[in-house]
Amino acid sequence: MLAIATTSSCFFPTTKLNRTSHLLSLSFNCRSLFLSFSSQQPKKQTSSIIFCTSYEVGGGFPDEDFGLKTSTQAKDDEKWDHSHYEALLKGGEQVTSVLEEMVKILEDMSMDGASEEVAVELTTQGVIGKRVDEMEPGFMMALDYMIQLAEKDNDTQRKSLLEVIKETVLSHLTKKCPPHVQVISLLCQTPKKESRNELLRRVAAGGGVFQSVKGTKVHLPGANLNDIANQADDLLETMESRPTVPDRKLLSRLVLIREEARNMMGGGILDERNDRGLNTLPEAEVNFLTKLVALRPGKNVQDMIKNVMLGKDEGADISDDGEEEDDAGRPLSGGIAGRVSVTGRRPLPVRPGMFLETVSKVLGGIYAGNVSGITAQHLEWVHQKTLQVLQEISF
Template identity: 80%
Template sequence: MEMDEASQAVAVEIAAQGVIGKRVDEMESGFIMALDYMIQLAEKDNDDKRKLLLEVIKQTVLDHLTKKCAPHVQVIGLLCRTPHKESRHELLRRVAGGGGVFKGENDLKVQLPGANLNDIANQADDLLETMEARATVPDRKLLARLVLIREEARNMMGGGILDERNDRGLSTLPEAEVNFLCKLVALRPAKNVQIMIKNVLHGQDEGADNMGSETRDSGGLQQQLLGGITGRGSISGRKPRPVRPGMFLETVTKVLGGIYAGNVSGITAQHLEWVHEKTLQILQEMAFS
């Protein structure tokens, strides 16, 4: 059949939906990894058609797997593919209201599940904790999206970012994030401070990945471990933890909560709110640029 590129892409997606829908339960755990490898090969060979086909198959598999997840996990998947802040907020409002069928772009009907905002925020936070505990962050774009989802879901809850349900249960604040925050607060809010935040969020300066001592997991694979929980060095020579975006915003919120609880708002509180706002703006650029 003679078709333009747009029609070919639609035809491939329809075919993939039919085949994958029947066989998704039979797929082996390494199938996605194999697809990623094949996509990389197609990119090296400059084979755009093969790359497009493989990417459509991968996205279709992920969509089918997502539908099998709990509603709040499905919502996180949808939010990760929603670049505009206003659209994410509208999506959150609709799922919090019970979900349903809505009219999307080009008058297409979209089925949204009903989900609890607190469940969405906690799931995003759990994923963040797992990613930020690793020695290196392989996908900072995904990390930025998860931070945005957590913060926006929390902000939409009754108490906003200071809602007591948002407490991660930290008994002490992480030293690396506290040190960086003190460094920012000591300076006047300005372009240079914004650049400092941007560099750290992108994995530079205090946010640079640290590689610690090697260990082996139960499967015999080598992993790199970070230094102590509080970020201090140790006699074993392990390096302190880097500043991570999710934990950094968690620290800002904790400090703000302490200030407001003591009724001591003022310049410091305004400065911290400015830092919080600029951090979210930079994360938005990182996540969907």
């Protein structure tokens, strides 16, 4: 059941009339918003400057947001084709319909101020649960758009209610995912390593209903640890293959989930289940690892690791012109040891998931050859410190 962090008065006033009128006002504003938005669908322009008339919905918008648009801004708007507008409009209509149905249900309820929070929660769960299979593709896009507008208008009541609807939708959609995907979602919301490990143990044992620290009951699905690790690895590959990482926190959490799930499987570095087809070591990660191994373990090396994990230095995202630069503005090396890249293409920056995968591969080669020594100890230290840094970044 969705926990609402804000107080009930944040959503509705204490009287039934005010509560209903607030929801009616919100649904009316939402409908007016998308009727106004539909009139802004892209049309062929004959000049490089576009004049837009301002309109007022739910408190109005700043003049600078709907004043003069340059040709660059107009070009960005043209990226939205007709299908995007249609999806957003249909999603907006569905959001409005959800709010109107909530109004009807709450009108029939007799409650005091103390029970309003539960009433809002149950109503949202019921309405969304009934409609989740019929959601338009643009529903979440419209909801995010409306939340942004509410935040811009400083309308906390509207923003809070829309966020409750969004969280409820995400909760219902998560339950429809495969068990290992649901587990990854839960792990991403679990800050402490010990709690994540306990969650993984219970999931691997078949799941069940457990009581949380706050006293609420939590249902954990049963899932395979290997499926969890592989799913996290697939998500990591998708995120890290892009020139720019959209969310460093999420990326760090996924790396931790993959490593902790693999570690719990008990096979160690040489476990064949951890072999995901990395036959050629990535150049950027090898260069960075070579630099780390050449230095004495200590705070300086740990700071270097942290900077790269945060997307600085060797981990800096590729700029718009395709050139990757360090903090001093110098282009970074492409191939191993400063040589030309063997692929003929500039490699991606150092990524957290791929870096730990590289460390594990090198360690596996050392242990397989039975020649472990100071280098293996150094790599183990790098692996451990990288996980500590990612834990700090993640939460």
